[in-house]
Amino acid sequence: MRQLRIPATYMRGGTSKGVFFVADDLPMNAAERDRWLLRIVGSPDAYGKQIDGMGGATSSTSKVVLVSRSSRPDCDVDYLFGAVSIGNPVIDWSGNCGNLSAAVGPFALERGLVTNPPKEGVATVRIWQANIGQKILARVPVVGGQVRELGDFMLDGVSFPAPEIELEFLEPEPAPGQPAPALFPTGNLVDELRVGNLPPVPATLIVAGIPTIFIAAASLGLKGTELPDVVNGLPDVLVRAEALRGAGAVAMGLARNPYEATRLRPHSPKLALVAPASSYRAADGRQMDGRELDLVCRIFSMGPMHHAMTGTGGLAIAAAAAIPGTLVHDLRRPGPTDSVCFGHASGRLRVGIQIEGSGTEWRVISTRMSRSARVLMDGWVRLPAEGLV
Incomplete structure (x- = not known):
């Protein structure tokens, strides 16, 4: 045949x-x-x-x-x-x-x-x-x-x-008389994720670009500047990261239980690690200068740590970094919030954002980044x- x-x-x-x-x-x-x-x-x-x-x-x-x-x-x-x-x-x-x-x-x-x-x-x-x-x-x-x-x-x-190629991601206008879709599905800027008997982990759960769970790299015993080959060689860290991703998916209402999140929804939500800006050596050997960054970030994708940065993850980082009170905002370098430049495993990425709101009521109007x-x-x-x- x-x-x-x-x-x-x-x-x-x-x-x-x-x-x-x-x-x-x-x-x-x-x-x-x-x-x-x-x-x-x-x-x-x-x-x-x-x-x-x-x-x-x-x-x-x-x-x-x-x-x-x-x-x-x-x-x-x-x-x-x-x-x-x-x-x-x-x-x-x-x-x-x-x-x-x-x-x-x-x-x-x-x-x-x-x-x-x-x-x-x-x-x-x-x-x-x-x-x-x-x-x-x-x-x-x-x-x-x-x-x-x-x-x-x-x-x-x-x-x-x-x-x-310049990309502009436009968020849909809310229907007349209807509120904008919630950026923070739990209604909180910071939640606590619990896995087994381990101490709770502070996390920002946001739906921007892609549903994303942000935790401090220190919560997994990491600096945030590690390269994927190092982290992907630490099975205990990967298991804990997936457990936290599953707990976050349940908290966001995206899965009924962590098993369902792992088995049926491996692509989203994403789990991302954030840390204050610092210098590090990227995957291609270049020295990244922490003085030129607002923060550093790593993201997991379908289990392992991503070799660079997911595009939608970059959009979520920009949104969370612009909103006071989120874990990402608290860890970023103070400065203008209409864009963020963050370090990832393969270098750095700048994402522009237009956002409006206050408290926990925010609306992303658009985000912008360049790719090829x-x-x-x-x-x-x-x-x-x-x-x-």
Whole structure:
């Protein structure tokens, strides 16, 4: 029996990689679609390597993206993101990927999904993020009617330069007479998470960019400047981190119990560690100067510590850092709150933010950051049809 051939594009977006599809090229039935996507990526894989699929055996490279023309008059395309578990037959559709968001605009332009884009300059692609109901503006450089593929913008966590893509994440306006969605689902700026008989851990639980749990790095016995290879070699720390993530998911109302959070919702919420700004050596050997940072941060993604920073995690950091009384705000260097520059394992990232409110009643209006993207391979993925259709 021959394999199915499905049009697909393998793309880097920010510090992530994923397999991109036009949604119409996949089954309409969600369960059947997910079976196809799991097999394409190579999950579940008991060996943890995804050898027989397109996945790269890390949370940053086991991802799928579905793009289609939008039925919304204010958007060009709809974008659905799936975080594919490596060892379990699960695709978590609960949140966005801020890094791969940078590749949606170029993909949409390349596939002709945007009507009448400009031939020169910058194409503003209006994206509807279908997982969480958010509008994203992606400003993509174009030349001669094509996406510009060469540039000199360097993104920490990526070895090679590329054109800069500016992303603006617009929070939806609340319905008339309705309050804005709660940034703090528990109603508190700081909560306490309890795991077993261990002392409670102070945490800020926020829904901005992606549901995120912030704790001090010291709560896990860390400085906050450690690199992923060090932390991922500490199994006790990883187990405790996942237990705290599960406890936070329950407190935020995102899971009924920690087991459900681990098994069915591995992508979100994210657990992030924060610490005061300090100097450290990044993963590529560069010395990061703490005087140029507002704070340092590390984030866990699908279990291990992320090699750089998730894009949506950066948005959550900016929001939490701007609001007095959060754990992140209390640990950051004093200064203007319309942007934050933080150190991560692969370098640093600046995120701009527009926010309004007071006390525990805040609304994020927009967040902004720059990423880059590149088509790595374009063609078809092959799918063994037996047992799937």
